[in-house]
Amino acid sequence: MEPDACLSLALDLMRAVGDELRSRGCDTILFSGGIDTSFVALSAVKAGLRPRLITVLFPGSRDEAYVDLVASRLGLELVKVRPTIEEAMRCADEALTAIETIDPIEVISASAVCLGLAKARGLGSKCVATGDGGDELFIGYDFLLDADPGRLSEWLEKVIRGAFFNSVPMGSRLEVRVYLPLYSQRAKEIALRASPGCTVRPVRGRPFGKYLLRLALEAHGLVEVAWRPKDPITRGSGVELLLDSMRRLITTEEAVSLARATSIAVPSYPHAYLLKRRLTLGLSLPPRHKEGSSCPVCGRQLHEDHCPFCGAYVGKGAVSVYSDELYRVTGPLRAP
Numbered sequence: 001m002e003p004d005a006c007l008s009l010a011l012d013l014m015r016a017v018g019d020e021l022r023s024r025g026c027d028t029i030l031f032s033g034g035i036d037t038s039f040v041a042l043s044a045v046k047a048g049l050r051p052r053l054i055t056v057l058f059p060g061s062r063d064e065a066y067v068d069l070v071a072s073r074l075g076l077e078l079v080k081v082r083p084t085i086e087e088a089m090r091c092a093d094e095a096l097t098a099i100e101t102i103d104p105i106e107v108i109s110a111s112a113v114c115l116g117l118a119k120a121r122g123l124g125s126k127c128v129a130t131g132d133g134g135d136e137l138f139i140g141y142d143f144l145l146d147a148d149p150g151r152l153s154e155w156l157e158k159v160i161r162g163a164f165f166n167s168v169p170m171g172s173r174l175e176v177r178v179y180l181p182l183y184s185q186r187a188k189e190i191a192l193r194a195s196p197g198c199t200v201r202p203v204r205g206r207p208f209g210k211y212l213l214r215l216a217l218e219a220h221g222l223v224e225v226a227w228r229p230k231d232p233i234t235r236g237s238g239v240e241l242l243l244d245s246m247r248r249l250i251t252t253e254e255a256v257s258l259a260r261a262t263s264i265a266v267p268s269y270p271h272a273y274l275l276k277r278r279l280t281l282g283l284s285l286p287p288r289h290k291e292g293s294s295c296p297v298c299g300r301q302l303h304e305d306h307c308p309f310c311g312a313y314v315g316k317g318a319v320s321v322y323s324d325e326l327y328r329v330t331g332p333l334r335a336p
Contacts (some may be wrong), residue, residue, distance in 0.1 A: 003215060006198035009190055010216035014039070016186040018047025024179045026127035028052045030116045030167070031078075032236050033066025035140065036131025038225045040181055044129075045074050047221075052125070056081045057113045058088075058238030062231050081119045085245055092242065093160045096278055098173035099166060100286055102298075103311030104243055104270035104324055105234060110166040112239040117167075117176045128176055132165040133183025137191035139199040139209040140230055146207065147213060152196045158304060160188050169217050202228070246270040252326065259330040263288070264298045264310070266330050267323035271310065285309075297321055 001009075020026075021044050031037045031042070031053040044051045053065045053076050064080075071078035083091075088111050095110035096102075113130075120128045135141055136159040144155060163183070171178030181187065191199070194212055201211040208214060208227070217226035234240045247269040255272035259265060262285065266272040278285065286309055288299040295307035296319055305315045312321035 001194075001197035006194070006201075006212045007215045009194050009198055012210040013187060013190045013212070013257040014043040014046055014216060015299070016050065016190065017043035017181040020179070020181040020184050020186070020207075021049055021051070021129055022047055024127050024129075026051065026129040026179055026181075028054060028120045028125035028128045029124070030113065030120070030128055030130045031055045031067055031070075032131070033063045033070050033225060034228065034231065035210050035213050035217065035225065036132065036134030036182055038070050038217055038222060039134065040129055041070060041074055041076060042217065042220055042222065043181070045076070050076060051129070052076070052123070053078045054081065054116050054123075054128075054235045055079070056083065056112045056239070058083070058241055060241065061185055061236065061238035063236040063238075065226055066228065070222060071183065073221060079119060079123070081115055083115050087244070088112075088115060088239065088242055089245065091118070092274075093277065093281060094173055095166070095170065096274065096281060096283060098169040100233070100284075101309055102266075102271050102274040102278060103309070103322070104246065104268060104274060106166060106200060106240045106308075106309060107274055107281060108242045109232070109234050110170055111242065112234070112237045113167050113170045114174065117170055117174050121174055121176050126177065127179055128171070129179050129181055130165070130167045130169055131182060132180045133163070133187060134210060135230075136163050136215065137187055138194065138213055139196075141209065142230065143199055145209055147200075149196045152200070156191060156195050160191070164308065166257075170240075224311075242244065243270050246273040247324075249273050250276060252329065255326055256329060259262050265327070267310070267321050269298055269324060269326050270328075271322070272326065 029051050089115035091111040093113050095107045167178050198212040214226045250273040286300050289301035293302045297312045298310040302307040
């Protein structure tokens with residue numbers, strides 16, 4: 001497709017997002033200054049809405065300059081949440097309660113979401129919109145940027161059938177109404193029309209995902225954000241520093257003992273901390289999966305080659321999981 005056709009699709013999506021925000025009464029956006037949440041904020045403004053933006057920022061956050069820029073350009077109220085480590089760790093406990101997992105990346109991401117939603121609740125927000133679904137439907141992940149059209153079609157079919165977004169269980173846990181306008185039925189229909197020519201496209205010699213969203217941001221004066229590299233919420237908000245906190249809260253001896261007791265080859269100190277914390281909080285562990293495909297790391301059931309409990313991805317004979325030096329010790333401890 002030509003760029004003009006892609007921009008036309010983006011404007012269709014913008015109208016769809018604006019309509020959804022108005023009909024749902026969303027008055028707040030959980031905001032990172034990235035492609036997806038900036039597109040949602042721009043769509044709201046173009047629909048005549050004036051949502052409040054809430055952003056979570058830890059020391060070292062990469063998001064702050066972008067959230068300041070977008071809020072200023074769009075003339076929207078911006079609320080910055082600067083949590084303490086203690087507050088973030090309490091939200092990590094909330095994430096463990098809401099989601100059956102010990103995946104550190106999932107938990108710290110959900111912790112950042114929890115902090116933003118808690119602020120929204122305190123401010124009396126009626127509905128909080130997120131940017132969830134943008135990466136999935138409009139191809140924002142780096143590992144898909146060199147995929148062929150057939151692989152992209154398979155991916156899109158899979159995520160349209162279903163995808164997990166931690167903002168949904170976190171919203172339920174905190175009793176905050178959360179809505180995902182970039183994962184609505186209309187967004188899915190536009191994604192099917194856009195793929196692959198308007199989702200992944202080379203620009204200045206390198207491939208960019210979410211091409212149509214980027215075009216729309218650039219066309220509306222947000223060029224600095226439009227061609228921003230992707231930063232996941234963990235890096236953008238700076239919440240990844242919680243991983244170091246978790247490492248300091250568990251010893252190697254404790255981690256090995258947990259691995260032996262549970263037959264889970266905890267691949268990192270943060271995994272071990274979160275496993276210990278689940279047990280301390282009296283939260284159940286999912287049963288071991290004995291039929292069909294099971295996770296080679298923790299023995300739990302795989303879903304679409306992914307283990308939601310430990311976070312491992314399994315495919316083409318390889319296993320990818322967040323790990324550190326602990327895995328050299330615990331790897332052999334998993335029971336068959």
